[in-house]
Amino acid sequence: MGEQQETLIARLSEWIQESSKIVFFGGAGVSTESGIPDFRSQDGLYHTKYRYPPEMIISHSFFVRNPEEFYRFYKDRMLYPDAEPNDAHKALAAWEAEGRLRSVITQNIDGLHQKAGSRRVLELHGSVLRNYCTRCKKAFPLEYVMQAEGIPCCDACGAIVKPDVVLYEESLDDRILREAVRDISEADMLIVGGTSLVVYPAAGLIDYYRGKRLVLINKDETARDSAADLCIHGKIGEVFRQVREQESRRP
Ligand code: APR
Numbered sequence: 001m002g003e004q005q006e007t008l009i010a011r012l013s014e015w016i017q018e019s020s021k022i023v024f025f026g027g028a029g030v031s032t033e034s035g036i037p038d039f040r041s042q043d044g045l046y047h048t049k050y051r052y053p054p055e056m057i058i059s060h061s062f063f064v065r066n067p068e069e070f071y072r073f074y075k076d077r078m079l080y081p082d083a084e085p086n087d088a089h090k091a092l093a094a095w096e097a098e099g100r101l102r103s104v105i106t107q108n109i110d111g112l113h114q115k116a117g118s119r120r121v122l123e124l125h126g127s128v129l130r131n132y133c134t135r136c137k138k139a140f141p142l143e144y145v146m147q148a149e150g151i152p153c154c155d156a157c158g159a160i161v162k163p164d165v166v167l168y169e170e171s172l173d174d175r176i177l178r179e180a181v182r183d184i185s186e187a188d189m190l191i192v193g194g195t196s197l198v199v200y201p202a203a204g205l206i207d208y209y210r211g212k213r214l215v216l217i218n219k220d221e222t223a224r225d226s227a228a229d230l231c232i233h234g235k236i237g238e239v240f241r242q243v244r245e246q247e248s249r250r251p
Contacts, residue, residue: 005232005234008230008231008232009232009239009242009243009246010246011230012215012217012230012232012239012243013243013246013247015189015213015215015230016095016100016189016243016247017100017247017250019100019188019189019213020099020100020188021102021186021187021188021189022095022100022101022102022187022188022189022190022191023101023102023103023104023105023183023184023187023189023190023191023209024092024101024103024104024105024190024191024192024193025105025106025184025190025191025192025193025195025205025206026088026104026105026106026107026108026192026193026194026195026236027106027107027108027193027194027195027196027197027202028044028107028108028194028195029041029193029194029195029196029218029219029236030086030088030089030106030108030112030193030194030195030236030237031083031086031089031108031110031112031194032194032235033086033087033088033235033236033237033238034080034083034084034085034086034089034110034112035080035083036080036083036110036112038194039054039196040196040198041219041220045077045078048077050073050077051069052069052073054073054077055168057069057070057073057074058070058073058074058078058165058167058168059167059168059169060167060168060169060170061169062167063162063167067151067160068150068151071145071148071150071151071152074163075145075146078109078128079128079142079145079146080110081142081146083110083112084112084115085112085113085115085116086112086237087237087238087240087241087244088193088194088236088237088240089112089113089115089116089118090116090117090240091240091241091243091244092104092113092116092118092240093113093116093117093118094117094244096117096118096119096120097117102120102183102186102187103120103121103122103179103180103183104118104120104121104122105121105122105124105180105183105184105205106121106122106123106124106125107124107125107195107199107202108123108125109123109125109126109127109128109163109165110127110128111127111128111129122176122179122180122183123176124166124172124173124176124177124180124202124205125165125166125172125202126163126164126165126166126173127164127165128142128145128163128165129141129142130163130164131144131145131152131161131162131163131164132161132162132164133154133156133157133159133160133161133162134154134159134160134161134162135154135157135159136154136156136157136159138154138155138156138157140152140154140161144161145161145163148161172201172202177201177205180205181205181208184205184206184208184209185208185209185210187209187211188211188213189211189213189215190206190209190211190213190214190215191215191217192206192214192215192216192217192218192224192228193215193216193217193218193236194217194218194219194236195218195222196218196220196222197222197223197224198223206224212229213229213230214227214228214229214230215228215229215230215231215232216228216230216231216232217232217234217236217239218232218233218236219233219234219235220233221233
């Protein structure tokens with residue numbers, strides 16, 4: 001690790017030690033070290049060749065018009081039931097357990113933060129673990145969707161089952177948005193990681209942070225790098241592992 005990177009990690013570690021209301025805001029880059037591709041990196045989902053552009057497939061109108069094709073893509077490219085939390089998820093859960101971190105706000109739908117032990121997780125874009133009948137609203141687990149041949153249908157009323165995932169053209173949950181705004185506006189430190197910050201309203205939430213410890217940890221540059229008080233380009237799982245190692249060496 002370069003000298004400069006070492007200094008950045010040391011500063012990050014210090015700030016975390018001094019904070020007690022940290023909020024983490026993350027995206028798909030938090031889960032790539034768990035084997036789940038992100039969307040906009042070179043090897044991301046939106047660069048894969050598919051019959052239709054992926055961003056078109058995971059939209060509300062496409063789901064309504066072509067549920068068969070939607071579920072082919074969704075099951076093929078968006079479900080990773082065997083994925084395990086990585087060092088990034090684990091560090092965040094540990095900082096919450098230690099009373100430093102208040103909440104994780106995520107754009108991810110993979111449930112890995114909860115699997116790592118995080119308790120307060122605001123899922124802005126929903127979760128593949130929750131599915132419901134579009135007519136009678138009966139709830140179904142992920143397994144039900146995965147085992148269904150083709151389109152999963154409700155075993156009570158026969159209507160199509162939909163993942164509790166915010167598709168393009170759909171709005172985010174008001175209550176979750178309000179809680180995310182409140183947590184960020186009260187945070188003493190905001191760590192933003194593994195997100196390209198190009199999808200709104202999620203990306204706009206970080207503007208509610210009013211402190212002086214805005215940290216950005218991302219493999220690639222983002223449009224908000226210059227607004228960060230601390231900006232680290234690297235793999236977030238590795239960065240957090242190094243921070244945890246520094247903490248373990250502290251007296
Ligand atoms: N560590 C740090 N950063 C990483 C890592 C990693 N291990 N892996 C990837 N990244 C970075 C990439 O450089 C990229 O900038 O994470 C970012 C992921 O950006 P996107 O692929 O755009 O994912 P995200 O920001 O979560 O997308 C937001 O777009 O399509 C919608 O609903 C979808 O929630 C998603 C939203």
